[in-house]
Amino acid sequence: MSSLKKLIKKIFYKNSKYSQAGQDLFALEFFGDSGSYIDIGSGVPKKDSNTYLLETKHKWKGFGVEILKSYKDIWDMCPERKNKIYWEDAINFDYKKALIDNDLSNDIDFLSCDIDPQEKTFLALKKVLHDGIRPKLITFETDFYREKINYSSLADIFLRNYGYSIAVTNVYSSLNKNKVFETWFVKNSLNYKTIDYSYWVKKDFLK
16 A cells, blocks of 8 residues: 555544554444453554553453464564453354453453354354353454355344344445445444444544
8 A cells, every 4th residue: 555545544544553453443432441351353563453442441341262272472572452352263262261361241342253264253243142142242253245145134134133233334444445344233222323444444524
């Protein structure tokens, strides 16, 4: 990306140094400086992380779940990340026990759900809800730009039964409108009206 494009992005759009689409910024808008999270598909600790900013620059508590143990060495080189990460399969993970072990309640603030392939992301989402956990905010990866199955619609139908609705639709990566890859959900009790990502991502003075 050219320096001019980077400047335009910084001035006119909500821009996180870490997450792909500002998932961390959206969580901060809702819950502020202190919150709780579960990060499914944590990947590497900093680049493209939805929780690095929350943990290291604010006061968020939580844990991550990542199956690829090859990332361990990278995490070891990021000592500022002190919250627990579990090197396990998110689909069969015991979320209830992890919440107890990390002194967190079932009513967490933010669930980031992002593993491959998308079928597994959906199964992991189901496992969290079936374990009795009720995140207030869920960022759910759909990879709509390349998937034949509409996982956004499947997740929406599933989550409605638990009192959720779509908060932000057509979320695209790195301001590339051709790369719609997520849908963001919130509990109905938050009374958040559904908006398109192209509207949310603009700085407030452009709205």
